[in-house]
Amino acid sequence: MILVVNGVEHELDLDPRTTLLDALREHIGLTGAKKGCDHGQCGACTVLLDGRRVNSCLILAVTQQGTPITTIEGIDHPVQRGFLEHDGFQCGYCTPGQICSAVGMLDEVAQGWPSAVTDGGGDDLLSDAEVRERMSGNLCRCGAYANMVPAIKEAAAQ
Incomplete structure (x- = not known):
């Protein structure tokens, strides 16, 4: 699968159950998004999917192929x-x-x-x-x- 993170394509071989948060942290090496509660309640894992904020611990990475993902590492604001x-x-x-x-x-x-x-x-x-x-x-x-x-x-x- 291919994830587009901060404008860069990453080709990954992931278990379909891998969350977007785990893909970012463990497979791409972007550790800005944090694993706080791992239940979508704290917001420490918030990233932007096509400009909309989401809790990356609740989203499966496989569902985000082709969607622009922006992490803190890709923000200048x-x-x-x-x-x-x-x-x-x-x-x-x-x-x-x-x-x-x-x-x-x-x-x-x-x-x-x-x-x-x-x-x-x-x-x-x-x-x-x-x-x-x-x-x-x-x-x-x-x-x-x-x-x-x-x-x-x-x-x-x-």
Whole structure:
């Protein structure tokens, strides 16, 4: 099978039960996405599939042949600078998933996707509550959320 990761084709011989996360980490050598809970609950394994954020621990690699996959190693986005400038991380374990999720989330906002707290649009589409809701699938055990929100909002303004 062939996976296209960060614009590079990788020909792999995988067991059909191999998750995308395990393919990335163990067969391609991209260790940015982390195995946190292995149940899709923490978001540490978040990557982008054709621009949409997903938990790679829940997806079989074989189902993603031909789909562009972007990992933290393939991202160059203002969110990364925001996380550095606002201390949006502590231990760093969840940071790759947080950044991938933030990049995907900002694209969702740009496309006009609503969230549970969206009040129909307006100038304040990315209020603090909106960012927290949209990022709620990514957990940080260190509690760096207070710094992640301004980092993401600053990136969105650029």
